[in-house]
Amino acid sequence: MDTLFLAEVTLAGLGAGALYALTGVAFVLIYKATRVVNLAIGEILMLGGYAFLGFAAGLGLSPWLALPLAIAAGGALGWLVERALIRPMLGESPISVFMVTIGLGSILAGVVQLGWGADPLRLPEFMPSTPVFIGEAYLAPKVAIGFVAAAVVIGLFLALFRFSRGGVALKATAADQGAAYSVGIDVPRVFSVAWILACATAAGAGVLIGAIGGISPTMGVFGLSVLVVVIIGGLDSIAGALVGGLLIGLVEALAGAFLGGEFKLVVTFALLLVLLMVRPYGLFGTHEIERL
Amino acid sequence: MRIGTLKTSYAADEALFDTPTQRLLLGLLALGAIAFPFVASPYWLFLACLCAINVASATGLNLLTGYTGLVSLGQAAFMSVGAYTVAVLEIRLGTPFFINLLVGAGLAAMIGILVGIPSLKVKGLYLAIATIAASVILHFLFAHWSLTGESRGLSMPPARLFGLTLDQPFSLYWLIMPVTCLMVLGAANLLRTRIGRAFIAIRDRDISAEVLGIPLLRYKLTSFAISSFYAGLAGGLWAYFFRVVTPESFPLVNSIFYLAAIIVGGMGTILGGILGAVFMTLVPELLKFVANWATPIYPDALAALAPVRTIVFGGLIVGFLIFEPRGLAEIWRRLRRFFHLWPFRT
Numbered sequence: 001m002d003t004l005f006l007a008e009v010t011l012a013g014l015g016a017g018a019l020y021a022l023t024g025v026a027f028v029l030i031y032k033a034t035r036v037v038n039l040a041i042g043e044i045l046m047l048g049g050y051a052f053l054g055f056a057a058g059l060g061l062s063p064w065l066a067l068p069l070a071i072a073a074g075g076a077l078g079w080l081v082e083r084a085l086i087r088p089m090l091g092e093s094p095i096s097v098f099m100v101t102i103g104l105g106s107i108l109a110g111v112v113q114l115g116w117g118a119d120p121l122r123l124p125e126f127m128p129s130t131p132v133f134i135g136e137a138y139l140a141p142k143v144a145i146g147f148v149a150a151a152v153v154i155g156l157f158l159a160l161f162r163f164s165r166g167g168v169a170l171k172a173t174a175a176d177q178g179a180a181y182s183v184g185i186d187v188p189r190v191f192s193v194a195w196i197l198a199c200a201t202a203a204g205a206g207v208l209i210g211a212i213g214g215i216s217p218t219m220g221v222f223g224l225s226v227l228v229v230v231i232i233g234g235l236d237s238i239a240g241a242l243v244g245g246l247l248i249g250l251v252e253a254l255a256g257a258f259l260g261g262e263f264k265l266v267v268t269f270a271l272l273l274v275l276l277m278v279r280p281y282g283l284f285g286t287h288e289i290e291r292l
Numbered sequence: 293m294r295i296g297t298l299k300t301s302y303a304a305d306e307a308l309f310d311t312p313t314q315r316l317l318l319g320l321l322a323l324g325a326i327a328f329p330f331v332a333s334p335y336w337l338f339l340a341c342l343c344a345i346n347v348a349s350a351t352g353l354n355l356l357t358g359y360t361g362l363v364s365l366g367q368a369a370f371m372s373v374g375a376y377t378v379a380v381l382e383i384r385l386g387t388p389f390f391i392n393l394l395v396g397a398g399l400a401a402m403i404g405i406l407v408g409i410p411s412l413k414v415k416g417l418y419l420a421i422a423t424i425a426a427s428v429i430l431h432f433l434f435a436h437w438s439l440t441g442e443s444r445g446l447s448m449p450p451a452r453l454f455g456l457t458l459d460q461p462f463s464l465y466w467l468i469m470p471v472t473c474l475m476v477l478g479a480a481n482l483l484r485t486r487i488g489r490a491f492i493a494i495r496d497r498d499i500s501a502e503v504l505g506i507p508l509l510r511y512k513l514t515s516f517a518i519s520s521f522y523a524g525l526a527g528g529l530w531a532y533f534f535r536v537v538t539p540e541s542f543p544l545v546n547s548i549f550y551l552a553a554i555i556v557g558g559m560g561t562i563l564g565g566i567l568g569a570v571f572m573t574l575v576p577e578l579l580k581f582v583a584n585w586a587t588p589i590y591p592d593a594l595a596a597l598a599p600v601r602t603i604v605f606g607g608l609i610v611g612f613l614i615f616e617p618r619g620l621a622e623i624w625r626r627l628r629r630f631f632h633l634w635p636f637r638t
Contacts, residue, residue: 102609106602107610269428292503
């Protein structure tokens with residue numbers, strides 16, 4: 001086998017995996033804080049890409065101004081969704097809440113299609129395009145930038161959770177909502193902040209993904225792969241999202257290169273099924289003990 | 293106004309339809325269903341058949357999700373198993389359609405059991421994802437297997453009965469409607485048996501159910517089997533109705549459609565499955581009417597139809613879950629209660 005080809009495929013896979021990991025972290029953030037499984041994450045990501053397009057191409061702003069605006073738009077959407085849709089569902093069964101997010105995803109996909117049409121679009125170029133070589137292996141510059149950006153953001157998140165007051169409050173809420181309330185943590189605010197941060201992150205990831213592969217109303221399918229990532233990693237584990245993201249990125253790239261593009265999804269889902277049988281709560285997820 | 297229901301025998305108390313009014317209304321409904329094909333236009337017959345197929349599948353999913361509490365996003369995939377089996381049998385062997393339908397449903401039930409095996413270890417979302425995984429794998433299989441026509445799919449001859457060819461909505465109505473009615477009646481009766489009671493116990497608290505002596509694995513798999521049997525049968529009817537089966541006939545969004553139908557209708561009630569499936573089937577058609585009507589005022593109305601349908605679909609799910617979590621069945625119940633005491637209490 002050609003080692004160079006393998007190295008290039010591996011690098012591309014890890015690059016895609018970093019974006020999976022980034023979106024996975026956004027997903028885990030919401031799940032950890034609010035116990036909500038957000039199936040609309042793919043659509044929020046898509047909306048981030050379209051918001052960027054709207055600001056950069058529609059309003060003619062510089063991409064470097066449009067990027068933070070798109071991220072802010074994602075955050076605003078997160079705040080709105082938490083307030084309008086998720087908070088009324090507090091205390092309802094998890095199935096209902098996760099169906100609400102499916103409905104939300106459908107609404108967002110429809111809105112995007114209504115506003116921008118069903119055809120795929122390209123984002124304006126704003127990243128440098130000098131090819132990157134690691135050793136001899138070629139790596140598309142956008143993928144490399146995506147990888148670095150994802151790594152930086154995830155690093156920031158990890159530092160934030162460990163050292164900031166808000167991060168500790170989030171961890172406390174994740175561990176036990178009642179106890180967090182009783183020590184004076186404003187749990188509803190933690191919910192709000194988690195949704196804002198997660199949706200802003202997803203929107204940012206959407207811009208990166210859109211810059212690499214273009215945007216279309218069917219981009220929400222990306223959310224399906226992210227779902228596989230977080231299930232493999234464990235729903236409530238940030239480390240799991242990282243490992244799962246890189247793993248799925250790698251597996252998809254290898255399956256795409258050696259078996260053909262149509263095998264990507266089926267290989268990851270087969271892997272998921274096998275893993276669920278062996279480790280029902282993912283690689284790093286907490287095994288919840290149920291009591292009567 | 294109704295003043296009371298007096299029952300003087302156990303048989304009367306156990307009856308599925310326990311009041312004379314209920315029996316009268318159902319009788320009228322049955323007469324209406326029989327008279328319908330003779331008065332309705334082919335378009336409405338087409339819609340009626342589509343509704344009936346969706347009712348059958350949604351009722352199956354309701355048994356699994358609404359009564360046993362296991363979320364499945366694989367209903368469309370189980371339907372595709374039934375549809376492909378029917379198509380392959382019809383093309384290759386040309387066996388009578390009722391045998392094809394039963395074989396398709398049986399095969400779907402077996403696949404359902406296979407998919408349900410993780411349900412003992414995983415619950416909730418993890419299980420939902422496992423069913424998505426199964427549907428992705430099934431889709432891949434159908435799109436790459438020469439027996440199932442790969443990505444081109446299969447086109448099949450119509451069903452035949454005593455030399456009659458069932459290829460028009462009018463004739464298919466007489467196949468689809470009775471089968472759906474039987475399936476719904478079967479589901480309603482199932483819930484009054486030991487198995488149905490076990491399902492409900494598992495939904496309410498699976499650990500308690502196990503402590504009470506209900507073997508979880510057996511009943512969860514039974515639920516998966518029955519639900520996919522329903523899906524397979526509905527898929528078979530679907531195949532006879534459209535006579536073209538492709539890998540894209542049953543996308544993941546259809547599974548979400550059935551889940552949405554039972555949510556909108558009301559999870560855990562037989563009536564809810566029926567109302568939800570009919571409602572969700574008719575809403576896109578209603579939107580089409582609105583778009584046709586709005587075209588003179590707003591010329592792009594037809595182009596905006598697809599995205600608006602997607603938005604309304606999502607909006608219905610979200611709206612019902614937030615404002616009417618028990619669905620259309622609850623609205624219907626409230627209406628009935630209102631008329632029970634009408635006009636003395638409003």
